[in-house]
Amino acid sequence: MTAIALQEKQKTAPRSPKKKRGLSRRGHEILFVCLVLFLPLLQFVLFWLVPNFDSIIMGFQKLDGEGNLYFTAQNFVDFWKNLQDIESGLTYAIVNTLIFFVVTTLFNTPFVLFLSYGLYKKVPGYKIFRVIFYIPAILGGTVTANLFRYMVNTGGPLETLLVKMGLPVNTQIGLLSDPKTAFLMVLLYSLWMAVGSNFILFTGAMQRIPNEIMEASEVDGAGFWRQFVQVVIPLIWPTITTLFVFGLAGLFCSYGAVMLLTPRVKEATMVGWYINSLTIDTANGGGGNLYYPAAVGLVFTLIGLPIVLLSKRFLEHFSKGVEY
Amino acid sequence: MAGQNLALNHRQSFGEKLSFKAEMARRHWARRGKNEQIALLITFVILLIYALSLLYPLFWVAYNSLKTSRQFNNDQFGWPSSPQWSNYSAAWNIEVGYKKTILDQIIGRSGHKVYLWETFINSVWMTLLRVSLELLFAAPTAYVIAKYHFKGSSFIYSLAVFIQIIPLVGSLPANYQWIVGTLGIADNPFTIIPVWCVSFGFSFFILYSAFKSLPWAYAESGLIEGANHLQIFLKIMLPQVLPVLSALFVVNSIAVWGDYMTPYLFMKDYPTMSLAIYSLQEDSERTGGVPMFFSVIVLSIIPTLTVFLLSQKTIMSNYAAGGLKE
Numbered sequence: 001m002t003a004i005a006l007q008e009k010q011k012t013a014p015r016s017p018k019k020k021r022g023l024s025r026r027g028h029e030i031l032f033v034c035l036v037l038f039l040p041l042l043q044f045v046l047f048w049l050v051p052n053f054d055s056i057i058m059g060f061q062k063l064d065g066e067g068n069l070y071f072t073a074q075n076f077v078d079f080w081k082n083l084q085d086i087e088s089g090l091t092y093a094i095v096n097t098l099i100f101f102v103v104t105t106l107f108n109t110p111f112v113l114f115l116s117y118g119l120y121k122k123v124p125g126y127k128i129f130r131v132i133f134y135i136p137a138i139l140g141g142t143v144t145a146n147l148f149r150y151m152v153n154t155g156g157p158l159e160t161l162l163v164k165m166g167l168p169v170n171t172q173i174g175l176l177s178d179p180k181t182a183f184l185m186v187l188l189y190s191l192w193m194a195v196g197s198n199f200i201l202f203t204g205a206m207q208r209i210p211n212e213i214m215e216a217s218e219v220d221g222a223g224f225w226r227q228f229v230q231v232v233i234p235l236i237w238p239t240i241t242t243l244f245v246f247g248l249a250g251l252f253c254s255y256g257a258v259m260l261l262t263p264r265v266k267e268a269t270m271v272g273w274y275i276n277s278l279t280i281d282t283a284n285g286g287g288g289n290l291y292y293p294a295a296v297g298l299v300f301t302l303i304g305l306p307i308v309l310l311s312k313r314f315l316e317h318f319s320k321g322v323e324y
Numbered sequence: 325m326a327g328q329n330l331a332l333n334h335r336q337s338f339g340e341k342l343s344f345k346a347e348m349a350r351r352h353w354a355r356r357g358k359n360e361q362i363a364l365l366i367t368f369v370i371l372l373i374y375a376l377s378l379l380y381p382l383f384w385v386a387y388n389s390l391k392t393s394r395q396f397n398n399d400q401f402g403w404p405s406s407p408q409w410s411n412y413s414a415a416w417n418i419e420v421g422y423k424k425t426i427l428d429q430i431i432g433r434s435g436h437k438v439y440l441w442e443t444f445i446n447s448v449w450m451t452l453l454r455v456s457l458e459l460l461f462a463a464p465t466a467y468v469i470a471k472y473h474f475k476g477s478s479f480i481y482s483l484a485v486f487i488q489i490i491p492l493v494g495s496l497p498a499n500y501q502w503i504v505g506t507l508g509i510a511d512n513p514f515t516i517i518p519v520w521c522v523s524f525g526f527s528f529f530i531l532y533s534a535f536k537s538l539p540w541a542y543a544e545s546g547l548i549e550g551a552n553h554l555q556i557f558l559k560i561m562l563p564q565v566l567p568v569l570s571a572l573f574v575v576n577s578i579a580v581w582g583d584y585m586t587p588y589l590f591m592k593d594y595p596t597m598s599l600a601i602y603s604l605q606e607d608s609e610r611t612g613g614v615p616m617f618f619s620v621i622v623l624s625i626i627p628t629l630t631v632f633l634l635s636q637k638t639i640m641s642n643y644a645a646g647g648l649k650e
Contacts, residue, residue, distance in 0.1 A: 025547075032553035033472050037480075040465045040523030047503075047519055048487060055498030115374065118367040124349075125368070131636055132375045135382070138632045139625055140582020142601040146621060147381040149605070150614070155400055157384060192377065224363035245489060252493045260602070271493065279497045283504070283589055290497040297494015304491035312489065 059295035075295030089266035090296075093274040096183055100270060101251050103187050108194040109240070109247075115195060116202035117228050130203075133195045145260035148189045152176060176261055182268035186257045193257075198243055205239040206232060241315035249308045252300040271300055385618045393613030408615065415619040416441050418611055420600045423593040426512060440600060440620060447581060447596040447627075453513070454520045455576045459569060461523040466531035467557055471540065481532075484524040500589055510590045519590070527572050534568040535561065567638065574635045578628050597624040 062072045082088035115133060119126045136144055151158040152175045163169050175181045209232065217231045233240070255272035262268040263277065278293040356364070388396055390407040417439050424435035469477055469484075509515035538561060546556045562569075584598040595603070601624060604611050611617040632639075 033468050033474055036464045036468045040461055043521045051498040051502040052495055055494045118371050123364055123368045129371050129375055135378050138578055138628050140598055142584050142598045143621055143625055151381055224360050249489045249491045252491055276496050279500055290501050293497045294494045300493040301491055308489055
């Protein structure tokens with residue numbers, strides 16, 4: 001989503017206001033800027049900075065028997081213990097998150113790129129396709145997840161199809177509850193819902209490619225596929241890399257698919273849901289605390305942050321010089 | 325679409341227009357090379373399969389919502405023998421929960437049962453409130469950062485980028501503790517307002533590039549004529565990004581309508597339609613069977629689908645292309 005923002009940085013935007021003003025005029029400007037920014041910055045401090053700073057402190061806190069807070073490293077010890085206990089689900093969460101990352105990067109991104117390219121090349125009926133491909137974004141997670149749930153439920157259309165194809169489906173338990181297939185279904189759902197905000201941004205980026213470039217490559221004899229691989233993809237590379245970075249940043253945070261499809265199958269959990277389910281349990285008064293999930297979150301932020309920043313720098317280094 | 329073409333050309337009938345368009349499409353098709361035709365056909369087939377996979381479940385849910393529970397359990401594929409439109413009126417009155425709202429507090433009630441139609445009302449006002457607040461805050465912020473050069477402007481911009489990419493894995497527990505526990509401003513449509521005045525989110529970046537692309541010359545002439553900075557923003561600059569603003573309004577509304585986590589944790593007493601679906605999804609006893617649950621799903625997507633179909637042209641032109649252009 002902030003793909004635009006990063007691209008903006010890579011390109012040199014024109015500096016608009018000229019600085020040739022008297023002191024009083026500058027004074028008015030400063031006053032205006034301060035008045036406008038006061039509340040937004042206050043809001044940012046109160047509802048972003050404070051809670052996120054607090055989440056670091058919370059990681060080192062715990063409640064004692066009488067309900068008093070004390071500082072401890074016990075949460076991290078618990079984390080370490082759960083890491084070695086397969087029943088806690090933490091190991092599954094980490095492995096599944098990594099699988100999820102590889103699958104979405106290897107399949108979802110190329111698939112969405114291909115769909116966008118088809119529309120860009122004005123495949124027959126592209127106007128109708130464009131509207132249809134917005135459906136996942138329009139319906140929202142609770143609706144699409146339930147559509148998927150009933151498709152793969154026992155006796156549902158997709159399940160029936162898979163059984164007819166002779167696949168070993170455990171019809172007694174159902175694909176979403178069977179520990180062997182539950183996470184596969186989460187992956188399938190994510191692939192099915194691959195279009196979405198990325199799709200909007202890819203089509204937008206392709207539309208910005210100047211016609212002359214496409215025409216020139218056509219004159220040079222580049223066909224449909226060659227244009228895709230050698231012209232379009234290199235030209236929208238900055239968009240691809242920025243979306244990759246955002247995918248990476250959201251990796252440990254994503255929980256939606258698991259929460260809506262397989263919330264209670266520990267073999268199918270992911271890091272984001274592991275943390276958020278503990279939070280929700282606490283919010284619903286189901287015991288537990290907010291300090292342990294905060295500590296787990298801190299661990300994964302510390303792992304994720306350098307990876308995100310390094311890959312951002314690395315990819316930006318490679319996409320330099322792409323200007324059109 | 326067709327109506328617009330007709331409006332442009334009164335003399336041609338709809339049929340003539342259509343055959344003309346078909347002829348143009350045929351010529352365009354013939355002009356493409358053999359290999360390109362094959363590639364386009366392959367692409368078309370893949371796109372078609374994917375599009376059908378998106379449409380079929382919707383269609384399936386829609387016609388199964390008209391069955392009786394027994395018919396659905398016996399046969400998930402056949403056509404409903406006699407359409408049960410009563411599923412819809414019943415769905416409207418499904419009990420979603422028992423809540424105590426501000427209104428209950430004012431009139432001194434201990435609480436009341438929440439039916440599905442009330443979650444629809446909650447969805448409407450919560451969506452309008454959240455989206456308006458975000459645009460109200462993001463637009464001036466983006467304008468000032470894009471158009472005024474002062475100490476810290478680029479720092480604030482980098483900060484906005486940074487908070488988008490930093491993976492804050494543990495922020496939900498901390499946010500819950502801060503908003504619900506420490507401040508105690510959750511579950512109240514008035515006190516929750518500050519939480520929703522998000523200035524540095526997704527809209528900020530879209531509006532930032534929209535403002536950035538505007539020439540400063542208009543503002544300069546306004547300043548010479550004695551307008552102050554606020555007037556310039558409201559009367560000269562803001563009207564120029566109105567198409568982007570309206571596209572953002574629709575896109576954000578659709579996203580907020582589908583959000584279930586925020587009402588679930590922070591506005592428990594005001595369940596929205598998305599949250600209702602989440603809480604009903606495993607409680608088919610309360611929904612009176614699967615077909616009635618399907619009618620809840622259909623009811624919940626009608627508003628967003630209508631808004632999208634009515635405004636999709638605006639979104640496509642102003643958001644997908646224009647809004648992201650520098």
